[in-house]
Amino acid sequence: MQTVFEYNVLAPGPVNLHPKVREALALPMIHHRTPDFDKILARTLQKLKTLFRTQEPAFILSSTGSGGLEALLVNTLSPGDEVLGIDSGKFGERWCEMATTFGAKVTVLKTGWGEAVKISEVAKHLSDHPNTRAVICQACETSTGVLHPIRELGELIHQYPQTLFLVDGITALGAVPMPMDEWHIDGIVGGSQKAFMLPTGLSFVAFSKKAWKQIPDAKCARFYFDVRKEMKANQKGETFFSSNVTMIRALDVVLDLILTEKGLENHFEQIAERANFATSPEI
Ligand SMILES: Cc1ncc(COP(=O)(O)O)c(C=O)c1O
Numbered sequence: 181m182q183t184v185f186e187y188n189v190l191a192p193g194p195v196n197l198h199p200k201v202r203e204a205l206a207l208p209m210i211h212h213r214t215p216d217f218d219k220i221l222a223r224t225l226q227k228l229k230t231l232f233r234t235q236e237p238a239f240i241l242s243s244t245g246s247g248g249l250e251a252l253l254v255n256t257l258s259p260g261d262e263v264l265g266i267d268s269g270k271f272g273e274r275w276c277e278m279a280t281t282f283g284a285k286v287t288v289l290k291t292g293w294g295e296a297v298k299i300s301e302v303a304k305h306l307s308d309h310p311n312t313r314a315v316i317c318q319a320c321e322t323s324t325g326v327l328h329p330i331r332e333l334g335e336l337i338h339q340y341p342q343t344l345f346l347v348d349g350i351t352a353l354g355a356v357p358m359p360m361d362e363w364h365i366d367g368i369v370g371g372s373q374k375a376f377m378l379p380t381g382l383s384f385v386a387f388s389k390k391a392w393k394q395i396p397d398a399k400c401a402r403f404y405f406d407v408r409k410e411m412k413a414n415q416k417g418e419t420f421f422s423s424n425v426t427m428i429r430a431l432d433v434v435l436d437l438i439l440t441e442k443g444l445e446n447h448f449e450q451i452a453e454r455a456n457f458a459t460s461p462e463i
Pocket of ligand 1: 245350370
């Protein structure tokens with residue numbers, strides 16, 4: 181018998197797959213326009229909302245995290261909108277570039293390497309530029325490991341009725357507490373291969389009530405990532421395009437592991453313990 185080579189993936193993502201996830205990924209295919217799949221989709225979307233800590237709908241997109249980043253921009257912005265982009269490393273730089281590609285006028289606020297953004301600098305920019313349509317920021321800038329003060333940024337941006345706070349939570353969502361509604365996050369994206377402990381290929385997004393008010397008026401070109409289409413389809417128990425059945429079944433399993441078997445708070449504590457261990461000066 182051929183031995184399957186097992187190795188340990190020690191990265192922010194992809195990560196090792198739980199045996200139950202591997203079992204789910206190996207299940208026979210079912211069609212996505214069936215009552216069986218509709219049930220799986222409905223309960224998985226419900227569990228996602230619990231993880232996002234939001235009362236608003238959460239969406240599953242068949243794309244890597246970057247598709248989710250694009251979805252946050254194209255559903256809320258119009259060409260010419262003023263955007264403040266926090267650039268604290270590779271992923272911040274790329275998201276600013278993406279917003280510029282869609283026609284936003286991006287002012288880039290660069291931090292030092294490995295440094296979090298200073299609230300005072302964002303506050304000054306917003307008071308000098310009250311027309312700012314969005315502030316875009318990583319929760320964790322994976323290229324340096326820095327965590328930005330998302331809660332404090334949310335409190336600040338919430339005071340500006342025209343400004344949305346869009347957060348790249350691709351490595352952070354599901355790994356550190358980030359209750360979307362309570363922290364006034366207007367759009368957030370998570371990625372399957374990171375804290376969701378799945379293979380690459382899904383992204384997860386949700387929008388606040390404040391963002392939903394702007395979604396109908398956003399003029400950026402959008403088709404595949406138009407969340408209004410996805411919302412309508414989800415309300416009928418389906419996804420708009422063909423569903424990623426295999427990954428959604430695996431997501432269903434992993435969300436049970438996190439939310440029911442472990443409990444979200446325990447899950448966050450375990451991750452914090454590991455992070456503290458990995459960054460302690462003793463090792
Ligand atoms: C913070 C952050 N943003 C964006 C991305 C890009 O995600 P993807 O490669 O899944 O499109 C990554 C990937 O590592 C990331 O860590």
